[in-house]
Amino acid sequence: MIPLQAVTPAALTEAIPGVPIEEARRIVGAIHRHDRLPAVVRNVRRITLDRVRAAGALPTLAVRGAQCSRIDPFVKYSLSTPGGEVVETVRIPLERHGRYSVCVSSQAGCGLGCAFCGTARLGFQRNLETWEIIEQVHVVRRGLNRVQGQRVHGIVFQGMGEPLANLDNVIESIHVANEPSGLAIDGRAITVCTAGLPAGIRRLAREAPAVRLALSIASPIPSVRRRLMPIDLAFPLAEVLDAALEHSMVTGLAPMWSFTLLDGVNDSVHDARSLAQLARDFRRRGGLRPRISIVPFNPIDPAGPQSFVRSSHDREAAFRRVLSEAGLPSHKRYSGGADILGACGQLAGSHAQHTGQMPFVALTPPPVDD
Ligand code: SF4
Structure with a gap:
């Protein structure tokens, strides 16, 4: 079917x-x-x-639960696929009231093993089908009050999995999301976040040139990046940036560089200077100035032993000051939903342990307007 x-x-x-x-x-x-x-x-x-x-x-994903954050309006959905895998989706409120972005998963689990990411602990289970990606958006929409004008404005491929490792289905789902008679989500409001697969970045530029690209940098220093992101052994950052440069030239869109700050690991002044140098080189070679997004580290298992610690306010400020003095403004990402393990790097199928501690969202049916 x-x-x-x-x-x-x-x-x-x-x-x-x-x-x-x-x-x-x-x-x-x-x-x-x-x-x-x-x-x-x-x-x-x-x-x-x-x-x-x-x-x-019209197959569906079973909603196991929806947890509302107590500290911000984020909602994390825990969904079961027909095969029994658990995937997580996060509803992200945007600045404009009533507008939301949906952080979708593209794989069940992930095989890339980034050291600071909860999903990595699950290992790779399987690629999600196109319908399973689109259905995550539908699940979030069902929880919105569309009569009052609430709507999904954007999609960010930053949930579980590496989207460029499931590119056939990710590109298909972008086309469905983009389709004016379908979800009608503007390409500029869709962002694909990658750990850095150069061939996938080039294909994305060719086949979905309207969508934005975000790269996880982790560290500008090769030995540190390799330790944090093992994918760097196969595809070193220099190769990834070559592909991102082509993406920027083909699409005319500046890439986002995400940088998760880890205390004592990648947050020194030297790290900031090296990052600024990479960005300068990127521009000198013809790319658009990257938009730097500083992501505060969120503990993967707040109750367990920590491999990493979030950078202090002072170290983060010093890091961003170096970038700013180098003409590189940075944006601190508001990484919401941390209390429901729904923030960046925390999606690890943890709903079962937390269900019952958090209120559930009322899932209102969509209005009938035909
Ligand atoms: S950060 Fe992304 S690519 Fe890395 S392990 Fe987590 S889900 Fe996979």
């Missing part, structure tokens, strides 16, 4: 003979508006709907 929430109108006409593109657009629109295939869709023939119904289905 074709998972109907994961097709564009063009893919629907290709997959099911006898479905013209205009009707396919209306059907895709109705599916995303109603979260189901309605019995009647305006200006679509019954025979077309019957064909689609016979060939397609």
Whole structure:
């Protein structure tokens, strides 16, 4: 069966003979508006709907729970796939009231083993299907009050998994999210965050040039980066930045460089100067100035022994001052949802241990507007 929430109108006409593109657009629109295939869709023939119904289905992810943060309006969803894997999705409030971004997982677990990341502890389980990625957005939408204008404005591929290691499905899901008759999410409001797979970055530039790229830098110093991010052994940062440079030139978009500050590991003045030098080189070679995002470290298991410690306020300020003096403004990412292990680096299928301690979100059904 074709998972109907994961097709564009063009893919629907290709997959099911006898479905013209205009009707396919209306059907895709109705599916995303109603979260189901309605019995009647305006200006679509019954025979077309019957064909689609016979060939397609709308599989779902079971919602195991939704935890609201007590300290900010983040919500973490714990979802089960039909195969029983647990994936996590985070609803991120944006500055504009009623607008949200959805932090989606692209894999169950992750095989890249970054030392500061909770998902790494799960190991790689499997790539998520396109519908499983899109369905995470639908799950979040079901918890919004769409009558009051709440809506999903953006998607960030920064949940569990390395999106560029599941690129076929990630690109397909970007096209579905982008589709004007579908979720209609602007490409500029979609960000793909990677640990650094050069071939994937180049392909993303070719096949989804409207979406933004974010790189996890971890350290500008090769020996330190290799220790924090083992993927650096296969793809050293210099190669990743070559690909990011091409991405910047092809798309005209500045990359985001995420930098998780770890006390005594990568947060010295020397580290900051080395990072500033990398950014200067990136610009000199024709790239756009990277947007530096400083990510405070969030403990993976707050109750357990810690491998890393969050940088102190003073060390973080000194680090950012060096960047600023080098003409490189940085932005401190507000990494919300830490109390529900929903912040950056904390997604590790921990819902079971925490369910019951946090209030559940009321999952209101979407309004019917056709
Ligand atoms: S930071 Fe990303 S790439 Fe690294 S282990 Fe975690 S999920 Fe995987």
